[in-house]
Amino acid sequence: MSLRLSTAPHIRSPRSSTRLMVNVLIALTPSAAFGVYNYGLKALMVILVSMASAVLSELLWQLITKRPVRIKDCSALVTGMILALVVTPEIPWWMIMIGSAFAIIIVKELFGGIGDNFLNPALAARAMLLASWPAVLTSHIDIDGITKATPLAEGAYSEYSYLDLLIGRIPGVIGETCKLAIIAGLVFLILTRTVTWRIPTFTVLSAFVMAWIVGLDPIYTVLAGGLIFAAAFMANDYTTSPMSVHAQVVYACGIGIITVVIRKWGSYPEGATYAVLFMNLLTPLLDRYIPHKVYGHKKVKEEKAHE
Amino acid sequence: MTVTFKRGVHLNYSNKKATRALSVRDFVSEEVRLITSMHIGAPSTPCVKKGDHVLMGQVIAEPVGFLGIPVHASVSGEVTNVGMIPYIGEANVQCITIANDFKDEWVELKPLGDVETVDPALIVPAIKNAGICGMGGASFPTHVKLSPKPEQKCNVVLVNGAECETHLTCDHRLMLESGEKIIGGLRAVMRALNVDKGVICIEDNKPDAIESMQILAARSQGISVQVLKTKYPQGGEKQLIEVVTKKQVPAGKLPIDVGAVVVNVGTCAAIYDAIVYGKPVVSRITTVTGCVKEPANLRVRIGTVVEDMIGACGGFSEEPGKIAFGGGMTGLCIPNTDIPMAKSTNGIVVYNDKDARSIDEGPCIRCGKCVAACPIGLNPYLIKRAADADKLDVAKSLYVNDCILCGCCSYECPSRRWLTASFKIVKQKLAAQAKAKGGNAK
Numbered sequence: 001m002s003l004r005l006s007t008a009p010h011i012r013s014p015r016s017s018t019r020l021m022v023n024v025l026i027a028l029t030p031s032a033a034f035g036v037y038n039y040g041l042k043a044l045m046v047i048l049v050s051m052a053s054a055v056l057s058e059l060l061w062q063l064i065t066k067r068p069v070r071i072k073d074c075s076a077l078v079t080g081m082i083l084a085l086v087v088t089p090e091i092p093w094w095m096i097m098i099g100s101a102f103a104i105i106i107v108k109e110l111f112g113g114i115g116d117n118f119l120n121p122a123l124a125a126r127a128m129l130l131a132s133w134p135a136v137l138t139s140h141i142d143i144d145g146i147t148k149a150t151p152l153a154e155g156a157y158s159e160y161s162y163l164d165l166l167i168g169r170i171p172g173v174i175g176e177t178c179k180l181a182i183i184a185g186l187v188f189l190i191l192t193r194t195v196t197w198r199i200p201t202f203t204v205l206s207a208f209v210m211a212w213i214v215g216l217d218p219i220y221t222v223l224a225g226g227l228i229f230a231a232a233f234m235a236n237d238y239t240t241s242p243m244s245v246h247a248q249v250v251y252a253c254g255i256g257i258i259t260v261v262i263r264k265w266g267s268y269p270e271g272a273t274y275a276v277l278f279m280n281l282l283t284p285l286l287d288r289y290i291p292h293k294v295y296g297h298k299k300v301k302e303e304k305a306h307e
Numbered sequence: 308m309t310v311t312f313k314r315g316v317h318l319n320y321s322n323k324k325a326t327r328a329l330s331v332r333d334f335v336s337e338e339v340r341l342i343t344s345m346h347i348g349a350p351s352t353p354c355v356k357k358g359d360h361v362l363m364g365q366v367i368a369e370p371v372g373f374l375g376i377p378v379h380a381s382v383s384g385e386v387t388n389v390g391m392i393p394y395i396g397e398a399n400v401q402c403i404t405i406a407n408d409f410k411d412e413w414v415e416l417k418p419l420g421d422v423e424t425v426d427p428a429l430i431v432p433a434i435k436n437a438g439i440c441g442m443g444g445a446s447f448p449t450h451v452k453l454s455p456k457p458e459q460k461c462n463v464v465l466v467n468g469a470e471c472e473t474h475l476t477c478d479h480r481l482m483l484e485s486g487e488k489i490i491g492g493l494r495a496v497m498r499a500l501n502v503d504k505g506v507i508c509i510e511d512n513k514p515d516a517i518e519s520m521q522i523l524a525a526r527s528q529g530i531s532v533q534v535l536k537t538k539y540p541q542g543g544e545k546q547l548i549e550v551v552t553k554k555q556v557p558a559g560k561l562p563i564d565v566g567a568v569v570v571n572v573g574t575c576a577a578i579y580d581a582i583v584y585g586k587p588v589v590s591r592i593t594t595v596t597g598c599v600k601e602p603a604n605l606r607v608r609i610g611t612v613v614e615d616m617i618g619a620c621g622g623f624s625e626e627p628g629k630i631a632f633g634g635g636m637t638g639l640c641i642p643n644t645d646i647p648m649a650k651s652t653n654g655i656v657v658y659n660d661k662d663a664r665s666i667d668e669g670p671c672i673r674c675g676k677c678v679a680a681c682p683i684g685l686n687p688y689l690i691k692r693a694a695d696a697d698k699l700d701v702a703k704s705l706y707v708n709d710c711i712l713c714g715c716c717s718y719e720c721p722s723r724r725w726l727t728a729s730f731k732i733v734k735q736k737l738a739a740q741a742k743a744k745g746g747n748a749k
Contacts, residue, residue: 003628003644005629006629006663006665008633009714009717010635010656016721017722075672114670243688292681296556297558
């Protein structure tokens with residue numbers, strides 16, 4: 001009989017990286033399903049093409065660069081799915097493929113792969129697509145098939161009731177319209193301890209308060225556009241969000257406030273994408289300057305907070 | 308009211324079910340192997356030789372140095388060997404083997420009498436002479452803990468009955484079955500330190516123990532029960548002190564510097580035996596669980612060999628892959644089943660081959676779960692990066708020396724990174740470095 005020797009702990013949490021990613025995929029399913037229900041098979045095609053090309057890009061990149069192949073962790077599937085859910089179902093198949101490959105290769109792998117990217121891959125890809133093909137990306141179709149402006153475009157404010165916004169009877173991208181489906185996914189993530197409640201809650205809360213301050217309809221602001229989706233699935237991205245509790249609150253409030261600022265004063269009706277990307281860039285700073293207080297130390301000394 | 312500390316982890320305690328409801332049963336083996344380094348500090352010096360006949364409770368190894376405590380024969384019988392055996396860690400340790408004659412003939416015991424009437428000045432020496440060290444796993448000599456410097460004033464004695472580790476139920480059973488000994492031992496400590504406040508701290512997953520200790524505490528002077536939220540590492544000394552006294556032990560300082568002394572429930576019961584009956588530490592309760600046929604809480608003689616204890620529990624239920632002294636989060640792996648348990652061995656957990664398999668490290672995904680788990684408030688992912696690059700000074704500036712090696716970060720890490728393991732190595736290297744520097748300075 002030979003006994004193994006190892007250092008404690010001898011037990012590990014059931015939440016492995018792969019398990020966490022699968023949880024996110026499960027949480028995204030209601031939103032995806034609602035998108036397919038709304039827009040039909042073309043939405044399903046966009047989702048599948050996006051996920052497949054994300055995984056393929058990662059596989060090819062890792063094979064070409066002779067790095068360990070890590071597609072089994074399912075993180076590429078998550079990126080592909082999130083990207084598909086934040087674009088219009090009208091997007092051509094080649095365009096979503098470019099977006100997916102950009103997310104994986106340029107935003108994630110070039111910076112060192114999983115854990116080392118400083119921007120949310122799906123969001124950066126959406127921003128890239130938006131800048132490259134603005135006309136295609138902003139053509140939102142109603143569930144009746146008529147192309148309409150997003151509920152955030154000027155003049156559209158009165159057109160939709162809160163209920164429409166909540167259940168997704170509005171034009172929009174594949175996965176962002178039905179807030180109930182998104183919230184269901186988020187609740188699943190919180191209950192399975194995949195993510196914590198802090199970032200989504202403070203994002204939405206700060207947007208609500210900020211909208212109220214600047215004179216927008218707070219409820220409408222929260223329910224319209226991609227804010228709730230961004231709060232639930234993007235702001236929460238592990239790699240690009242801060243770690244300590246207070247830094248997370250600052251980060252989340254930053255997203256909420258910037259979103260409203262862009263919506264109120266920016267030339268672009270939707271702000272959540274850029275708000276999240278902007279706060280992603282601040283994440284390393286927030287982590288450095290707002291760490292947890294160390295037990296038994298009066299104050300974390302500044303010079304010691306460096307790496 | 309239930310209280311708790313910041314962060315930490317919620318563990319699955321279903322592995323306690325196997326032994327939680329079973330009464331402690333006695334087990335005495337044919338042979339005991341008493342190692343001389345059961346406590347933190349210099350090993351004791353054997354004062355018996357092969358062929359000697361020893362009585363139960365007889366001193367067989369004399370204490371050495373300030374931290375030293377004696378070792379007592381835990382059975383009566385003949386010393387069959389005094390030699391070195393391999394033990395946990397790399398170094399061999401000195402061991403005295405005694406063949407049990409099953410007569411349990413005690414040496415002449417010198418009881419001090421009732422804990423309420425004994426001269427307080429006699430209590431701490433009696434604790435030292437009884438060979439008592441922390442029975443919760445730390446094995447720090449108790450008499451040292453109870454000998455504060457004149458400028459240090461103790462205000463409260465905390466009794467640690469949290470038992471936040473997985474698998475273990477020995478403290479739980481002790482509270483249920485020998486609660487009056489815990490109270491008596493606590494009273495002795497309170498009187499020795501001239502303190503009028505004692506708090507017994509128990510996690511809320513042991514409602515029966517809370518109830519029974521509350522009844523006993525109500526009859527004693529100055530003793531109360533504090534219910535703690537079930538969360539790991541609630542029973543960590545620093546966490547316990549923060550929760551009950553609302554004060555943090557400053558880095559590099561001791562609990563006594565914030566006026567607190569923490570004693571494990573098992574240690575309290577041993578103190579009671581030492582004062583009231585004059586008995587040294589010759590036995591303790593150890594949880595034997597995991598892949599054994601009949602998991603149990605065994606009251607065994609100190610020095611009982613692991614193999615005998617597993618035999619007393621019906622043997623292995625499946626091929627063992629790993630055996631550890633202590634619970635799932637902090638247990639120390641043992642190299643083989645020939646080695647004996649010691650005064651601080653609170654549990655023997657047998658893992659099957661599947662659970663023992665080593666796990667490959669994945670890349671850090673910066674999920675922050677280690678940061679969210681660390682009860683000390685460290686950034687484990689950054690320390691690990693420094694440790695992997697062997698940058699000891701960076702690790703030190705990230706407060707690795709404040710790490711209590713609780714294992715929370717490793718437990719939570721979805722990439723299964725060996726965080727705690729590498730911090731342990733870094734801490735050892737830093738300690739060696741500091742020692743070398745100190746040596747040069749002289």
